[in-house]
Amino acid sequence: MSPKEEESKNRKAEILEAAAALFAESGYYKTTTADVARAVGVTQPYVFHFFKSKEQLYLAVLDNAYEKILHAFNTAEAPPEQLPEAMGKAFADLLATHRNEILLVMMSYATPEDAVRQKCQERFDTVYERVKSRFEQAGIPDAAGRARDFIGQGMIISLAETLNLPKLLPWHGKLGPDCD
Amino acid sequence: MSPKEEESKNRKAEILEAAAALFAESGYYKTTTADVARAVGVTQPYVFHFFKSKEQLYLAVLDNAYEKILHAFNTAEAPPEQLPEAMGKAFADLLATHRNEILLVMMSYATPEDAVRQKCQERFDTVYERVKSRFEQAGIPDAAGRARDFIGQGMIISLAETLNLPKLLPWHGKLGPDCD
DNA sequence: TAGTATTTATTGATCTATAAATAAAAAGGA
DNA sequence: TCCTTTTTATTTATAGATCAATAAATACTA
Numbered sequence: 001m002s003p004k005e006e007e008s009k010n011r012k013a014e015i016l017e018a019a020a021a022l023f024a025e026s027g028y029y030k031t032t033t034a035d036v037a038r039a040v041g042v043t044q045p046y047v048f049h050f051f052k053s054k055e056q057l058y059l060a061v062l063d064n065a066y067e068k069i070l071h072a073f074n075t076a077e078a079p080p081e082q083l084p085e086a087m088g089k090a091f092a093d094l095l096a097t098h099r100n101e102i103l104l105v106m107m108s109y110a111t112p113e114d115a116v117r118q119k120c121q122e123r124f125d126t127v128y129e130r131v132k133s134r135f136e137q138a139g140i141p142d143a144a145g146r147a148r149d150f151i152g153q154g155m156i157i158s159l160a161e162t163l164n165l166p167k168l169l170p171w172h173g174k175l176g177p178d179c180d
Numbered sequence: 181m182s183p184k185e186e187e188s189k190n191r192k193a194e195i196l197e198a199a200a201a202l203f204a205e206s207g208y209y210k211t212t213t214a215d216v217a218r219a220v221g222v223t224q225p226y227v228f229h230f231f232k233s234k235e236q237l238y239l240a241v242l243d244n245a246y247e248k249i250l251h252a253f254n255t256a257e258a259p260p261e262q263l264p265e266a267m268g269k270a271f272a273d274l275l276a277t278h279r280n281e282i283l284l285v286m287m288s289y290a291t292p293e294d295a296v297r298q299k300c301q302e303r304f305d306t307v308y309e310r311v312k313s314r315f316e317q318a319g320i321p322d323a324a325g326r327a328r329d330f331i332g333q334g335m336i337i338s339l340a341e342t343l344n345l346p347k348l349l350p351w352h353g354k355l356g357p358d359c360d
Numbered sequence: 361t362a363g364t365a366t367t368t369a370t371t372g373a374t375c376t377a378t379a380a381a382t383a384a385a386a387a388g389g390a
Numbered sequence: 391t392c393c394t395t396t397t398t399a400t401t402t403a404t405a406g407a408t409c410a411a412t413a414a415a416t417a418c419t420a
Contacts, residue, residue, distance in 0.1 A: 109343055112210050121344060156335060
């Protein structure tokens with residue numbers, strides 16, 4: 001497939017991808033639909049052919065990102081005692097491969113748009129319930145508390161990444177294989 | 181002091197207070213200088229007589245809020261074994277009495293303005309170092325890790341409050357004195 | 361009257377969203 | 391195959407709204 005064909009294969013997917021990067025870096029308000037269009041190489045009004053508003057575009061991006069997180073937590077496998085660790089690693093891997101989307105999810109609760117808040121509330125609840133339920137299945141005591149701490153850990157990792165404060169990363173100071 | 185005198189006693193302080201509430205509720209971008217002015221009862225351009233830009237106003241509000249948090253963590257006193265708990269309570273008290281400012285601090289790292297990011301980085305670092313240092317003085321093992329978890333707890337509390345997800349509050353399910 | 365507090369008027373920039381126009385591609389019939 | 395019609399992809403032009411910020415004018419107070 002030629003680059004040109006590749007490019008025009010699925011404009012909607014291209015827009016979603018570019019928007020994810022831009023929203024993650026510059027947030028909902030500071031990212032303009034013109035920025036997204038420019039990144040893809042189309043004109044600004046054309047974005048509205050695929051998404052009826054900037055808000056709908058943002059929500060679509062956010063939804064994709066939450067799906068990735070849920071999938072990672074659903075598929076992480078390990079013997080019961082090591083489950084939290086394995087899920088933590090799944091999160092760290094996702095952060096490495098899809099940094100934009102992960103940080104977007106972890107920051108979106110601070111976006112004061114009703115529709116965004118609603119989605120964050122619903123999806124964060126789902127993530128929490130999923131983590132708790134997997135911890136329960138693994139026979140981990142105080143699964144609710146552990147799930148809470150697990151999410152807290154995710155938040156502080158995102159904070160550390162966003163503000164460039166490596167001190168706050170849980171793996172700070174420790175070295176592992178392939179540590180840079 | 182008459183209401184009129186009271187009102188005009190310190191316009192700058194009034195503006196800071198109104199701005200704190202508005203910024204906390206609606207964030208940096210969605211809060212306009214006209215909103216702040218209206219809340220105080222002055223005209224929009226007059227805000228610029230006290231703060232040379234909207235950004236400077238926001239930074240001033242943010243600074244006040246960080247000061248309150250630092251003060252609370254500095255002054256919390258307890259026997260060494262109970263220090264983390266006492267500092268957690270100090271945070272919870274602050275959240276109850278100055279909800280706006282606390283939530284503002286915990287969400288501001290998601291505001292993609294260079295000056296805001298810089299302040300958050302510097303101040304979050306200060307808070308972390310202070311907590312860690314107090315934990316060390318109290319002879320708590322792995323003070324760095326405990327300080328990290330402490331901040332993570334604060335983040336998840338703020339998330340739970342912002343998104344209205346009481347499940348995620350550490351004190352969820354437990355009852356204490358005067359629990360509502 | 362001097363000085364301080366505050367307002368009116370306004371500019372210029374930015375951004376989402378709509379509507380109409382055009383170009384390109386695909387389909388259909390002779 | 392060549393011409394015509396229809397559909398799809400994309401652009402140009404622009405409306406309409408909002409906002410931060412400046413400058414000049416005015417009201418208030420001592």
